[in-house]
Amino acid sequence: MPELPEVEVVRHGIQSHVLGRSVAAVEVFEPRSIRRHLAGAADFAAQVQGVTIAAVERRGKFMWLRAAAPAAASGRLEAANRPSAGAADLAVVVHLGMSGQVLLDTGRTAAQRHTRVILRFARPAVTLRFDDQRMFGGLHADELVTAPDGRLVPASVAHIAPDPFEDTYELDAVVSNFRRRRAPLKSLLLNQELVSGIGNIYADEALWRARLHWRTPGDELSARKARDVLQRAHEVMAEALAQGGTSFDALYVNVNGQSGYFSRSLNAYGQEGEPCARCGARIVREPFANRSSYRCPRCQRR
16 A cells, blocks of 8 residues: 555645646546545535645645635535534545556546546646556545644544654654553554554564564553654655655556656565565564564564
C-alpha cells in the first residue's frame, strides 16, 4: 500500500495541474470506488462538479482536494454522508488503497481498462483519472471539520494523527504515547491514530536504522530510543520522497505514470537473505499481523 512518501508525490503532482481550476464534469464508472460516499454516485457528481480547487492537501496516507468555498450551487451534503455539523467547506478525499492510481492527462482522455472515476477540468482541458485494479481505494466528498490538533481536515480523516511532516506534529507527545503502551513497537509505528503515514516498508526501515527489534513492547523503550526510531522514520521517508517513493511494481506510479526509485535504497524491507549493509548478517523475514517483517538478526536483537 502506498505510504506517506508515495501519497505526497501524487499529491504534489495533482496540485501542480489542478490548483485554481474548476471541475467541469464528473464520471463514475464503478460505484464501488465511491462506496464511502454514502449518498451514491449521482450525489457525488453533484457535489464535486463545479467546485474550484483551492488546495490539494494530505495527512498521512490520505489526501484531499479542498474546494475554494462552500459550493452553494452544488447543494448540501446528504445527511447520510454528513459525519458532523458545522463544517464550512467541501473536500474530495482520495485514498489510493492497495492499487489506486491518480493519473493526469491533457485533453479529454477516455477511460482505460481500470479507470473507476474521472474528474474533468476545462480551459485548458485536463483529465484526472482514478484507476484502481483491485478496488480497495476510492473517492468521496466530505465536509471539513477541525481535528483535535486544530487543523481543518475531512471528517473521515479527523481521527488520523498528524504525520511527521506536519507543523502540528508533536514528537514528544508521540514518544510518551508509545511508552505508555505494551503493544509491539512496529504495531505502534503503524497505528495511524498515534502517528500517521508510516506503513510496513518505512517501519521496517526505521527499525533497522534504530537497531530495534520490532517486537519490543513500547513500555520497555527509553525515551531516547522511542524518539530515535520516530526520527529515523521521518528521515527515511524524507529520503524516499526525494526519490519519488518506493515502487515494487507498476501499481504505484506518480501522476505521469512514472515509478519511484527508493526500492534500490532499502536496507531491510524485502531484503530476505541479503547481507545486512551494516554487519553482513542475512536479513530475515518473520510473520507479522498477516504480513511480513524484515530485520537483521544481529543488529536488531530482542
